[in-house]
Amino acid sequence: MSPRPPLPPFTRETAIRKARLAEDAWNSRDPERVALAYTEDSRWRNRSEFFQGRAAIVEFLKRKWEKELDYRLIKELWAFDDNRIAVRFQYEWHDAAGQWFRSYGNEQWEFDASGLMRRREASINDVPIARSDRKFVWESEGPRPEGFPGLTELGL
Template sequence: MPESRPPFPPFDREGAAAKVQAAEDAWNTRDPHQVALAYTTDSIWRNRDEFIWGRAAIIEFLTAKWERELDYALRKSLWAYADNRIAVRFQYEWHDRGGQWFRSYGNELWEFDDDGLMRRREVSSNDVRINESGRRFFGPRTEAERGPGHDFPLH
């Protein structure tokens, strides 16, 4: 039985928004094995300056990421969608082992197979130092924060 992850392409606004929220929810678990299940076994990633191929490499990458980026809390926002592709903007906050907090800003381009698994992910992002007092995200989105009108600011 083939793996699948609804909703399936071609995406409408509701389906694309559901994919974005599902990705945010999964990434906020910080469980590399759970997150990797949303990708094809031969998924191709460009993440900043790294190139990653396949689920095993995704798990390795995410394990290292969340060992380095502590107390990670992510927000994603649908930017655009068409057919089997979705564009997303994101922000997440984390701190390093020395206690310095960061907010990472970026954009993602996603491409899905017919079974709703992501086969390609391209990410551009940067990190900005912030004071702990400037944090906005303190864990996964609450139910009250979901839905229209609860996007995040650009700065």
Template sequence: MTARPPLPPYTAETAAQKARAAEDAWNSRDPDRVALAYTEDSRWRNRAEFFTGREAIAAFLRRKWAKELDYRLIKEVWAWQGNRIAVRFVYEWHDDSGTWFRSHGNENWEFDADGLMAQRHASINDVPIREAERQFHWPAPGPRPADHPGLTVLGL
């Protein structure tokens, strides 16, 4: 596997680059592309699910995006030190009945020397919203436009 810059130890700038790269990959909704950012034996906790490895990550993401329709995500760095980054994130999605949600969460990431994520711990809360309350309107799947505000500007 080739390195995935930026590499640790992280600075404010490189942590923000790493978070934006993760955001862009997740907004692609391509499970195989996303899984390549993780070590082959990456350990995950996502809500109440615990699993290990790229194949499990891709399978999880397939299930996730089959349920969470029109998914759009924004990540923001909260803290960083050495090979670890903590981010907060918000994503909007709807289920198959058309009910919209805004999901708020925090992730703790740990990277190996090649910049691959070796551990991901995520805590997430879902809040039902009205469609009129949505704030993420860029074309999906695809990255958030560079001029679209982030979480702090949006008051999230």
């Protein structure tokens, strides 16, 4: 597999760029596209689920986005060092009954030398919100538009 820049060791600028690229990919809601950013044997913890490998990542993301409708995500760099990045994130979504949620979380990432993520650990909490309390209101698919505020700018 070809390298996935930016590559470690990360600088502040490259860590911010890596987080934004991850955000953009996840906002595509395309499990196969997202999975390409991870090593073939990438290890994940997502909430209370533990799994390994790209095939498992694709299956997980398919289940996730079947449940979490109109998903929109913002990630923000928290810390970085060498081949590791920590981000905080929030995303908004609604369930099949129309109840909106804002999910709050943090992730720890570890990358191999080619820039693929070999380990991802995510802790997430879901909070019900009113539709009128939504803040992530750009077009339904695709990345957050340039100039749309991040978490800090939104006061989150």
